[in-house]
Amino acid sequence: MALLTFLFSVKVAFCSCRPEVRHSGFQRSRSEYRIERTGRLPRFVNESSGLVFLPRPDGSGTFLTHNDSGGQPTLYEIRPDGTFVDSLRLPGTTNVDWEALTLRDTSTVFLGDIGNNANIRQELSIYRVNRRRPQQAEILRFRYVDQQAFPPPKDTRNFDSEALFQAGDSLFLLTKNRSRRPVRLYGMPVRPGQYALTPLDSIFLKSMVTDAALSPDGKRLAVLTYGKIFLFDLTSGAPLLSQPRECIRLPRGQTEGISFVNNTDLAMTNERGRLFLIIRKKY
Numbered sequence: 001m002a003l004l005t006f007l008f009s010v011k012v013a014f015c016s017c018r019p020e021v022r023h024s025g026f027q028r029s030r031s032e033y034r035i036e037r038t039g040r041l042p043r044f045v046n047e048s049s050g051l052v053f054l055p056r057p058d059g060s061g062t063f064l065t066h067n068d069s070g071g072q073p074t075l076y077e078i079r080p081d082g083t084f085v086d087s088l089r090l091p092g093t094t095n096v097d098w099e100a101l102t103l104r105d106t107s108t109v110f111l112g113d114i115g116n117n118a119n120i121r122q123e124l125s126i127y128r129v130n131r132r133r134p135q136q137a138e139i140l141r142f143r144y145v146d147q148q149a150f151p152p153p154k155d156t157r158n159f160d161s162e163a164l165f166q167a168g169d170s171l172f173l174l175t176k177n178r179s180r181r182p183v184r185l186y187g188m189p190v191r192p193g194q195y196a197l198t199p200l201d202s203i204f205l206k207s208m209v210t211d212a213a214l215s216p217d218g219k220r221l222a223v224l225t226y227g228k229i230f231l232f233d234l235t236s237g238a239p240l241l242s243q244p245r246e247c248i249r250l251p252r253g254q255t256e257g258i259s260f261v262n263n264t265d266l267a268m269t270n271e272r273g274r275l276f277l278i279i280r281k282k283y
Contacts, residue, residue: 015227017247019206026230026247034279035250039082041273047071048269049162050101050112050211051257064088065257065269069097069115075129080267082275091135093127100164100211101257102171104190107131110140110171112164117178119151119159126164126171128192138192140171145198155179162256163212163223166190172240173197174223176208183209183223185241203241205230211258213266220245222266224258227251229266229278252276 020026041048047068054077055061062085064075073093077085090111097115104110111127126140147159158181163174175184182202188195207225214221214234221232221240229250233243250268257269264280 015207015249015251017228017249020204020228020230020244020247023204024244026244029246029248032246032281033248034281035252036277036279037274038080038267038277039275041065041078041082041269041275042076042084043273045076045078046273047256047271048273049099049256049271050164051259051267051269052101052103052109052213053259053261053267054103054106055216055261061261063259063267063275064101064109066098066101066111067095068099068256068271069095071095071098075101075109075111078275080275080277082273088131088134090127090129090137093137096121096125099162102164102166102213104166110164110166110190112161112173114161114164114173116160119147119157122150124161128190140188140190140192140195142188142195142197144186145196156181158184161186162210165212165214165221167214167218167234167240172200172212174209174212176210177205178208180206201239201241203244210254210256213259215260215263217263220260220263222258222260224255224268226254229258229268248278250276250278 017028048065049068073090075088099115100112102110109129113125128138157179160176161173170187173186177183184199185201186197211224223230229248231246253270255270266278268276
C-alpha cells in the first residue's frame with residue numbers, strides 16, 4: 001500500500017494542464033492563486049471525501065465533511081484549522097459509498113451516495129437532509145439510462161461519480177472518467193423521487209474528477225481532479241461546461257473534497273486529512 005501511495009503521489013506531482021489546454025480550451029493559471037495548508041482533520045475523519053462551507057454573517061464559517069465508503073453515516077463540522085466542532089448522525093442512511101456534498105442553503109444538505117468504482121450498482125442515491133431534522137432524510141434515487149450492463153466492458157466504464165453540485169432547481173453529477181473517456185454531466189431535480197439520467201454535456205479532462213463546487217454567486221464552477229482544479233465561467237442559459245476558463249495545477253496528493261468559501265477562494269481536502277485554502281491574489 002505504501003508503494004502504491006508513493007507511485008500515485010509521483011504521478012500527481014508530474015501532472016500538467018497541457019492536455020486540457022490543448023483539447024478543451026482552458027488557460028493555464030500562472031501565479032493568480034496562493035495555496036495554503038491551514039490544518040489537519042481529526043483522526044476520525046480519516047478519508048474526507050466531500051466538503052461544503054457553512055458561512056456565518058461575520059464572514060467566518062465552518063465546513064461539513066464526511067468519510068468515504070464504509071464510514072459512519074455521519075457529517076462532521078470542522079473549523080478552517082481542522083479542529084472538530086460537532087457531528088451530525090443521519091439515522092436511516094447507510095454509507096455505501098458517500099462521495100460528495102452540496103448545499104441548497106445553510107440548512108439543506110444533499111449527500112451523494114454515488115460512488116460506483118466497479119460500475120456494478122444498478123441504483124444510486126442522494127440524501128436530502130435538513131440539518132435541523134436529520135432523522136427525516138429524504139432520498140433521490142437514480143440510474144444512468146446509458147448504462148446497460150453491470151459492469152459494462154472495461155473500456156466503457158464511465159458510470160462512477162464523486163462530484164455533485166446544485167444550481168437553481170437541479171442537482172448535477174460529473175463522472176470520474178475512469179476509462180479515459182470524456183467526463184459526462186448529468187442532472188436531476190432537487191426533489192425526492194426516482195430518476196433515469198441521460199447525459200447533458202461532456203468535456204475532455206485527462207485527470208479523474210473527484211468533486212465539484214459552485215461559487216455563491218453562481219457564476220463559477222470548480223471541478224477538482226487529482227492534481228488540478230478546472231474553473232468554468234457560467235452564463236445564464238449556456239451549457240454548464242461550455243465556457244472553460246482556467247486550469248490550476250496543485251499536486252497535493254489524493255484530493256477528494258472542494259468548496260468555495262467566497263466567490264473567488266476555495267477550500268480543499270485530501271485523503272491524508274489535510275485542509276488547504278486556494279486564495280486568488282489581489283492585484
